[in-house]
Amino acid sequence: MLLLSAYLRPRTFAATARIYAGAATSALADEVARIQSTPVLLQVISNLDLGTKWGEKYKEGPLAASFVEPLLRQNLFIQIGTANLMEIRVESDTQAEAASIARELAGIASATSPRDAKGNRTLQIVEAPSVVGALTRSRKARPFATLVSAMGISSIVASVLLLLFVTLPQKPNPAPAG
Secondary structure (H helix, E strand, O other), rough: OOHHHHHHHOEEEEEEEEEEEOOHHHHHHHHHHOOOOHHHHHHHHHHHHHHHHHHHHHHOOOOOOOOOHHHHHHHHHHEEOOHEEEEEEEEEOOOOHHHHHHHHHHHHHOOOEEOOOOOOOOOEEEEEEEEEEEEOOOOOHHHHHHHHHHHOOOOHHHHHHHHHHHHHHOOOOOOOOO
8 A cells, every 4th residue: 555655646856955044053043934934935925926836736726825835834844954054945746846946935035134244144045956856755744644633643543543444344225115
């Protein structure tokens, strides 16, 4: 069953942009929070017209930014590395989209970052987005995982319950009288 699930899962690509954070190490968490904030994500959604693009992709018509924002947030990962280097990673079902979102997010993050004492922006793009090939195991949330999380049970318990539900014999419908 796991093999079938891995086969049916759509391919996922990731793009990573690297940003140097000249800010003090204690301020890096604030920068990460700012990059993931609603105003920054809404700017990315607007600049790239993701509501229209994703609406067409999912055959839903234009999607509201309030609907697109959580989808974008779910595919965004930020890590702080050594020497104040931040990696902004975006996952998508196409290489081009992952790269364009990572590029736009890094650009907005850099352009809106505070200035240091010398007047320079505290975030500077070090490396433009590089696309990683198709991911074999994505961290992207799946509907089953989201449902399990919302129910507040572990995935193992949910898998066992699902397996029991699928394998239980079904009761036959009573024959109609007459």
